[in-house]
Amino acid sequence: MNADIEPSIETTTVAPQVLLINHFKALKLPTFAREYEKVGADCAREGVDYPRYLLRLCELERIDRERRTMERRIRLARFPVTKSLETFDFMAMPTLNKSLVLELARCEWIDKRENVIALGPSGVGKTHTALALGLAACQKGHSVGFTTAAALVHELMEARDEKRLRALQKQLTNVKLLIVDELGYVPFTAVGAELLFEVFSRRYEHGATLVTSNLPFDEWTSVLGSERLTGALLDRLTHHVHILEMNGESYRLATSKKRQQRNAKPNIAAEKGGTNP
Structure with missing residues (x-):
């Protein structure tokens, strides 16, 4: 390795967290960017090794990606309302x-x-x-x-x-x-x-x-x-x-009839209560 080659300014002066976020964006891994610190802290506390740490992040990324893809399909369907x-x-x-x-x-x-x-x-x-x-x-x-x-x-x-x-x-x-x-x-x-x-x-x-x-x-x-x-x-x-x-x-x-019946009951009760014997 050539001793005259200096480390890049980027790797020596920029915080690794910033570089990670930039890489996650470039690789289109938004869930990694959002969750890597929290999942890392959880794994450190639980004594989870690196492969399982990466597995958790990958699973979260995949779940989130599938959710976004499904939401996109729903938007493209142009449903007037969403019903199940x-x-x-x-x-x-x-x-x-x-x-x-x-x-x-x-x-x-x-x-x-x-x-x-x-x-x-x-x-x-x-x-x-x-x-x-x-x-x-x-x-x-x-x-x-x-x-x-x-x-x-x-x-x-x-x-x-x-x-x-x-x-x-x-x-x-x-x-x-x-x-x-x-x-x-x-x-x-x-x-x-x-x-x-x-x-x-x-x-x-x-x-x-x-x-x-x-x-x-x-x-x-x-x-x-x-x-x-x-x-x-x-x-x-x-x-x-x-x-x-x-x-x-x-x-x-049917709903309109039920609503009218519900509204009519208080009126009938009020009329009865206001009528002298």
Whole structure:
């Protein structure tokens, strides 16, 4: 070794903690940077050796990285709100097959590129179920996209006019799970229906699709405008499908009635208390 070579100024004057932080940032190890001193102190107190000290840091880094990745998937899914099955009231929807929903939450149907269709009137929890299954998919490591049928058709037509339709179609095809909510609330033009059909057709046996609708299958023609197109669409969607039938009273209507009943009781009690015998 050449004796004339002097140690770098950086290694002699800069605190090792500062250098460590810089290296952690360069290596994209934020959890190492945040936890290395605390974990080091814990390991020193417990008499833990260096390999186990590094193991603890690596485990923390991996857990934190997986959490950040999952949070990113949830953001990219564009859920209007985040909902889980833990907050779903299965008792209020006896027609819904709970065991099937819980099985779907395991996300094996997504790996198999199958479909789910939730059918039922407004307010029975179709969107809640779709959001919960979408969240479960994100937690299992799948990419998810959420949209309403009307918003999707609008986006497709806008992309067509701006000559970026192919890029949008590719994006919609490649997502592992595409959730299309509220099919049936708004009828589409012939062009809009064809663009929507193209999305479902491209995803056939290529990716999993979840659709919610307030209409039974035999009324989908009223939205798509063509029996031929409706038949072709249902042929693809129902080939590998799990159907969730959700028939019952609207959650929102039931909640509103309960609220009115609760508000009415104090008024009745006040009237009775103020009435002279």
